[in-house]
Amino acid sequence: MRAPVKAHIGTVADTRVIGPITQTDIVRFAGAGGDFNPLHHDPEFVANIRGPWMVIAMGQMQADPGRLASDTFGVEHVRSFGSRSACRPVRDTLTVGGTITAITDTDGETRADLDLVVSGSKRDRLSPVRQRSSSPGA
Amino acid sequence: MTEPLSVGELDRVDYDIERGKIREFVRATFTTDPAHTDRDAAQAAGFADAPRPHPRRRRFATSATSKLVDTLGLALERVVVGSVKWTYLRTLIAGDHVVGTRRIVDDVQREGKRGGSMRIVTLETEYVDTDGDPVVRLEEVLIERGEQR
Numbered sequence: 001m002r003a004p005v006k007a008h009i010g011t012v013a014d015t016r017v018i019g020p021i022t023q024t025d026i027v028r029f030a031g032a033g034g035d036f037n038p039l040h041h042d043p044e045f046v047a048n049i050r051g052p053w054m055v056i057a058m059g060q061m062q063a064d065p066g067r068l069a070s071d072t073f074g075v076e077h078v079r080s081f082g083s084r085s086a087c088r089p090v091r092d093t094l095t096v097g098g099t100i101t102a103i104t105d106t107d108g109e110t111r112a113d114l115d116l117v118v119s120g121s122k123r124d125r126l127s128p129v130r131q132r133s134s135s136p137g138a
Numbered sequence: 139m140t141e142p143l144s145v146g147e148l149d150r151v152d153y154d155i156e157r158g159k160i161r162e163f164v165r166a167t168f169t170t171d172p173a174h175t176d177r178d179a180a181q182a183a184g185f186a187d188a189p190r191p192h193p194r195r196r197r198f199a200t201s202a203t204s205k206l207v208d209t210l211g212l213a214l215e216r217v218v219v220g221s222v223k224w225t226y227l228r229t230l231i232a233g234d235h236v237v238g239t240r241r242i243v244d245d246v247q248r249e250g251k252r253g254g255s256m257r258i259v260t261l262e263t264e265y266v267d268t269d270g271d272p273v274v275r276l277e278e279v280l281i282e283r284g285e286q287r
Binding site: 001002016018025028029031032033035067070071074075076078079080081082083 | 159162163165166167168169170171173174183184185189191192194195221222223224225226229
């Protein structure tokens with residue numbers, strides 16, 4: 001096991017910009033995760049449902065750029081993860097950033113609460129995605 | 139109205155953690171830690187084999203959607219996933235085999251803020267390894283909006 005990374009309250013220096021998300025990225029994610037809802041890859045299907053929709057990336061696809069937490073702190077140090085997602089349209093560019101909001105002692109470990117926010121660049125009615133995850137500080 | 143359900147199992151999935159699938163998943167999710175894909179990096183990090191990125195999506199049994207409808211009587215077109223919370227008890231590595239059993243742990247009706255009633259169903263999946271030790275837990279909250287009048 002790698003040594004835990006030292007964590008401090010405040011903004012995490014590591015940020016990430018992903019995209020523009022292409023249809024290929026979405027299809028690759030669909031194949032890796034097994035999400036074959038046609039809403040995510042079939043423009044003809046999307047055109048036939050009500051409303052001014054376009055092909056959208058999976059909600060969880062934005063959770064996954066949140067891999068920032070495990071890439072920064074080590075997968076073996078991430079203890080929990082929760083998310084609420086909004087859908088982002090294709091060609092959107094995502095920015096991932098994190099802030100450590102609390103450091104607490106739980107079950108004999110020191111854990112940090114990391115508030116991750118994934119934001120899109122496209123102006124539309126969709127709201128940013130907020131995520132929470134915990135990992136040990138030291 | 140559907141009768142509230144008693145506590146019970148909903149479905150079960152089992153799968154192998156595979157090195158090739160880890161690689162595919164890491165690429166699809168823009169994950170950068172080389173431990174997932176490079177054996178030397180994995181060993182240097184203290185893993186016997188490639189660590190699996192922690193799951194954040196549940197893998198459904200093929201019958202899961204119809205079971206949700208049949209067992210819970212949910213109208214899927216009115217269902218949204220309210221929240222999900224994963225708890226990781228250990229890092230899975232290539233070669234692991236896990237079995238996840240999903241149970242209904244809560245099923246309540248609540249009045250919505252803008253009138254109409256909502257049904258809130260909480261599901262918990264516990265994944266165990268071949269030793270029977272829990273490795274991952276998932277709590278999902280599904281919200282079924284009331285019918286439009």
